[in-house]
């Protein structure tokens with residue numbers, strides 16, 4: 511993308527650039543619309559190719575017409591409540607830059623707990639791990655980056671989501687992730703997994719929080735039975751896919767842990783326990799297949 515940032519002269523020195531908005535002007539326009547400073551800086555940085563520190567240092571530089579038009583559109587979208595990650599098309603997870611589109615849930619920092627726990631439970635030796643409903647591929651790719659010796663199967667029922675995961679796998683060059691289409695455990699090619707992980711949809715259909723998540727795919731967020739339908743379906747079919755002693759790790763809503771633990775115990779899982787996220791909410795529950 512061409513831009514005027516490289517022109518060294520003062521504003522107005524070259525042609526009609528004096529008419530162009532400046533970096534500072536665009537940031538002011540964002541503030542006037544009630545857009546958080548950080549979001550505006552990240553957007554401008556992504557579109558201009560300038561780092562955030564440079565935005566501050568070169569606040570009085572004119573921004574070329576194409577870039578400023580794109581920033582305008584981006585600010586409109588932000589003001590309308592669209593998440594920044596869909597506008598820039600990227601989101602960082604486990605320090606990996608991931609491509610995201612509206613076909614996938616935007617990876618959340620809380621989900622890093624699932625990755626962290628799996629890394630702590632399993633040895634750094636060849637293992638078979640599944641990530642059910644991988645979306646952008648976040649969980650599977652983070653594990654693959656940390657553990658090149660693991661074979662990781664990542665599944666999704668959405669072909670569009672699998673395409674995004676494939677782009678991310680390619681960009682990050684993580685060949686030890688195998689992508690499979692299908693519904694939860696039915697998408698797995700075999701059994702004997704050391705661990706099965708999932709961040710499935712778990713929000714109840716009538717949850718007020720959904721109002722703020724309208725830009726993300728509903729199928730990745732909402733589940734029947736008060737948000738338990740997919741959690742229970744995965745748990746019910748995972749036992750047969752785990753090796754004896756294998757681990758099931760599920761992300762869930764902040765109030766769902768007690769009922770989920772009870773269901774996992776009733777299904778015959780052992781050492782069932784929940785882990786808290788950074789906000790102190792029970793966010794992940796682990797359960798093991800009996801040995």
Ligand code: GLN
Pocket residue numbers: 618620709710711712713723730731732
């Ligand atoms: N944790 C996400 C949220 O509450 C939801 C993710 C999910 O449903 N799996 O925004």
